[in-house]
């Protein structure tokens with residue numbers, strides 16, 4: 001991919017740990033059904049979300065401002081592993097729960113000002129593997145798709161957010177739930 005710095009570690013979380021972690025987060029995370037404004041109407045986001053961050057951080061995402069929850073031990077452990085692997089620091093994690101194939105996230109870039117110039121986004125997937133797509137923001141015919149398996153780590157760094165949008169498309173296939181965790185460093 002030109003104008004991008006993207007890495008995929010397919011087995012970042014070892015096989016035996018994936019299911020345990022997915023189940024713990026499914027049960028313990030403070031999942032919320034947020035609304036978004038679409039064509040002047042309030043509609044449910046097609047996924048559940050939970051946001052954890054260091055105290056004192058607030059974050060605006062898709063027009064919503066999030067108040068952080070204190071870290072669950074499972075999330076603190078993941079943050080430590082990630083910081084060791086990447087050498088980068090993270091102070092927040094947005095969790096998405098895609099309940100089935102109709103849950104999704106539309107085209108966007110993680111380019112909010114509080115993420116800074118060239119943010120490192122560390123994205124962990126648990127559960128159902130799903131397709132993830134990239135589309136160049138200027139050259140719309142430049143596209144890239146990959147499958148994110150359970151336990152994988154997708155790193156987006158450098159100018160990626162500046163030049164590319166990404167999405168998690170819906171599918172009509174009957175799919176099992178998937179949790180995604182995106183660790184970020186915010187101002």
Ligand SMILES: O=C(O)CCC(=O)C(=O)O
Pocket residue numbers: 094096105110123132148166167168180182
């Ligand atoms: O679920 C995914 O893999 C993507 C999540 C994402 O792009 C985000 O939270 O910003």
Ligand SMILES: [Fe+2]
Pocket residue numbers: 108109110166
């Ligand atoms: Fe994103």
